[in-house]
Amino acid sequence: MIANGDIAELLTSAGLQARSREDDLDGWDGFLKRQVYAPILYSAGQIAYQLAYLGGSTEDCRDLSLVLLQDQRPAGIWPLTLTRTGEQIALTTQGLPVQPPLLAPHLSDRTGKVLMKNCVTFADLLAARLDIPAWLAAGPFQGSIAPGLGVWHQQMMARGAHVALRHELYVDLAQDIETIRLQFRKSYKPLITMAARTWDVQVMQNADPAIWAAFRDLHLKAAGRQTRSDLTWDLQLSSIRNGEAFLVCLRDGEGTMVGAGYFDHTATEGVYASAAYDRSLFDKPVGHLVQYRAIEVMKAMGLRWYRIGERPFPGDSPTLKELSIAEFKQGFATHLFPLFEYRLTI
Numbered sequence: 001m002i003a004n005g006d007i008a009e010l011l012t013s014a015g016l017q018a019r020s021r022e023d024d025l026d027g028w029d030g031f032l033k034r035q036v037y038a039p040i041l042y043s044a045g046q047i048a049y050q051l052a053y054l055g056g057s058t059e060d061c062r063d064l065s066l067v068l069l070q071d072q073r074p075a076g077i078w079p080l081t082l083t084r085t086g087e088q089i090a091l092t093t094q095g096l097p098v099q100p101p102l103l104a105p106h107l108s109d110r111t112g113k114v115l116m117k118n119c120v121t122f123a124d125l126l127a128a129r130l131d132i133p134a135w136l137a138a139g140p141f142q143g144s145i146a147p148g149l150g151v152w153h154q155q156m157m158a159r160g161a162h163v164a165l166r167h168e169l170y171v172d173l174a175q176d177i178e179t180i181r182l183q184f185r186k187s188y189k190p191l192i193t194m195a196a197r198t199w200d201v202q203v204m205q206n207a208d209p210a211i212w213a214a215f216r217d218l219h220l221k222a223a224g225r226q227t228r229s230d231l232t233w234d235l236q237l238s239s240i241r242n243g244e245a246f247l248v249c250l251r252d253g254e255g256t257m258v259g260a261g262y263f264d265h266t267a268t269e270g271v272y273a274s275a276a277y278d279r280s281l282f283d284k285p286v287g288h289l290v291q292y293r294a295i296e297v298m299k300a301m302g303l304r305w306y307r308i309g310e311r312p313f314p315g316d317s318p319t320l321k322e323l324s325i326a327e328f329k330q331g332f333a334t335h336l337f338p339l340f341e342y343r344l345t346i
Contacts, residue, residue, distance in 0.1 A: 014122035021065035037143030038266040050094035097136035100152040139340035161342035169333035171306040185331030191285035199250040207241035219276035259286035
């Protein structure tokens with residue numbers, strides 16, 4: 001889609017010093033581990049998984065993520081992805097709107113503003129070079145409830161971005177488990193208690209191929225078809241093996257898996273990634289117990305926030321299924337945060 005030499009030229013034009021993530025994997029991982037808050041979308045395991053997932057639906061997919069430098073030292077990391085489907089090229093973060101750079105906390109406000117501005121300039125120049133008419137960016141919650149809007153938002157608006165408001169659901173894991181449970185939807189508490197008496201709960205934090213195969217079979221049966229490649233399943237099992245994910249599964253009295261949820265995490269953020277449930281138990285609180293046990297596991301691991309997922313509202317024109325899933329998730333959340341989506345036309 002674009003040569004490395006052209007990328008280097010655009011970086012220079014934007015006033016950025018950077019190395020590709022592929023050329024500095026250790027630098028990327030080391031930087032992320034040193035941050036006060038590490039969003040899952042910046043983790044190496046998530047990047048590998050999403051690239052494999054996108055590879056199944058696009059003709060070309062390339063990791064363009066950058067380690068940003070200041071005086072030849074890592075000053076930030078920025079997850080970027082280029083995809084091509086037919087003649088259409090898109091600049092994203094793993095198929096999602098472009099996430100903001102994650103900057104080192106020691107940077108001065110002035111240096112941080114310059115870096116942010118130069119990153120947006122680079123994205124504009126890259127989009128123009130590749131004839132991308134517009135690109136989307138996101139302004140997500142990143143661990144801080146500090147008031148006000150940051151530099152990323154200001155840069156977007158100063159460049160004439162059109163902004164849409166979306167929402168995401170989180171659980172504050174700094175609260176004790178009883179305080180979290182008190183904030184659950186009232187109807188959930190007896191359902192969780194009933195489910196705990198009905199099914200055996202198992203947490204897989206060490207990779208067990210037999211348990212993973214049972215989850216995969218349950219997912220296939222629930223979906224009625226294979227929804228993604230073998231490689232993505234292998235990468236998720238590797239994430240569990242590497243201590244970057246876990247699986248919560250429920251079994252009936254005969255030992256048969258009736259439901260399970262897979263959760264990715266960094267040292268500070270957990271994310272609800274996928275689940276599968278026995279369709280004959282649709283009216284039973286299988287998912288309720290999986291979510292509650294996952295929250296307990298994340299708290300025990302010392303994570304700071306659990307991102308349950310996006311919360312669409314009727315004005316967002318979601319499907320009835322999407323609304324139903326969002327209503328279920330919101331019953332566990334302690335916080336609803338804004339997710340700004342910016343559209344920049346080149």
